[in-house]
Amino acid sequence: MTSSDMPAVLPGDLNEINAILDGVEANISSSLDLPAEDWLGQSGPFKSLDEFQTSSIKSMRELLRYTNVKPSSRVLDYGCGLARLALPFSGYLDAAAGGRYTGIDTDASCIDRNAKVFGSLDHFRFDHVNLFSTMYNRGGKKSYRSIKRKKFGGPFDLAFLFSVFTHILPEDCDDLLNFLNRRLVPGGEVFCSWFLLNPETEDRISRGTSHRPFPYTHGSVRIDNAEIPEGAVAYQEAEVRERLARAGFSNVQIHYGKWRGDIDSWVWQDIVTATAG
Numbered sequence: 518m519t520s521s522d523m524p525a526v527l528p529g530d531l532n533e534i535n536a537i538l539d540g541v542e543a544n545i546s547s548s549l550d551l552p553a554e555d556w557l558g559q560s561g562p563f564k565s566l567d568e569f570q571t572s573s574i575k576s577m578r579e580l581l582r583y584t585n586v587k588p589s590s591r592v593l594d595y596g597c598g599l600a601r602l603a604l605p606f607s608g609y610l611d612a613a614a615g616g617r618y619t620g621i622d623t624d625a626s627c628i629d630r631n632a633k634v635f636g637s638l639d640h641f642r643f644d645h646v647n648l649f650s651t652m653y654n655r656g657g658k659k660s661y662r663s664i665k666r667k668k669f670g671g672p673f674d675l676a677f678l679f680s681v682f683t684h685i686l687p688e689d690c691d692d693l694l695n696f697l698n699r700r701l702v703p704g705g706e707v708f709c710s711w712f713l714l715n716p717e718t719e720d721r722i723s724r725g726t727s728h729r730p731f732p733y734t735h736g737s738v739r740i741d742n743a744e745i746p747e748g749a750v751a752y753q754e755a756e757v758r759e760r761l762a763r764a765g766f767s768n769v770q771i772h773y774g775k776w777r778g779d780i781d782s783w784v785w786q787d788i789v790t791a792t793a794g
């Protein structure tokens with residue numbers, strides 16, 4: 518199957534999703550270099566290139582299941598890291614039908630590397646944003662003003678953020694949500710992963726049955742490491758809903774992840790999808 522004749526699927530149609538993913542895997546060019554193995558920590562806890570590649574397909578599967586992504590979609594991969602998702606998208610998007618991909622990250626070396634690897638694909642672009650993070654970019658700017666007016670190849674039908682809001686503090690959260698809402702077409706979708714706190718997770722954390730303890734507080738959120746607050750951040754679910762609404766998002770859907778412990782789920786972090794207004 519070629520990318521242009523891959524059908525869009527309704528969320529939840531698993532056979533269809535698996536057929537699409539078979540086509541995606543077959544379409545990924547073997548000439549696209551994978552990152553150096555000692556760099557994989559940038560994207561997540563991957564021990565090998567195999568794990569990195571498998572996880573890229575797994576994450577694509579989540580997008581196919583929980584969003585209306587199509588080969589003609591204009592997609593924004595915010596906090597793209599080592600372009601883990603650009604791999605499956607290179608085998609999925611149909612440039613002739615308008616499909617295109619933008620990856621944005623605070624890490625300039627990742628962006629340089631991604632731009633080189635995907636340089637032969639005209640419908641792919643990568644942009645550096647010099648924003649501050651104790652975890653990822655200590656030399657960056659503390660304000661989102663520098664990126665407020667840039668289009669980054671938008672507008673977009675879908676913005677996705679795998680493990681990015683899990684590294685964003687409350688003081689920056691509204692700026693990022695507003696940025697995303699302004700880059701999406703009305704009715705466009707955001708898909709993002711979080712660690713969400715609610716009475717159930719708080720109870721699991723206090724009983725020691727969640728996979729993460731988040732022992733410190735930082736304003737309204739809980740964090741893993743007081744020295745590196747952006748290392749891992751957990752938000753109250755009610756606060757995330759309020760912030761999404763304030764930024765103009767509606768139709769919020771949540772899929773809880775396995776990090777909470779004792780639950781069967783497709784996902785590790787909690788997934789939130791919402792519609793841009």
Ligand SMILES: C[S@@+](CC[C@H](N)C(=O)[O-])C[C@H]1O[C@@H](n2cnc3c(N)ncnc32)[C@H](O)[C@@H]1O
Pocket residue numbers: 559560561595596597598599600601602621622623624627646648649650653678679680681684
């Ligand atoms: C855990 S990694 C996830 C990378 C990628 N989304 C993936 O799933 O493979 C988090 C990424 O977000 C980037 N990042 C952190 N804060 C950011 C910000 N404020 N703006 C853009 N990128 C950011 C980091 O540089 C890092 O590459």
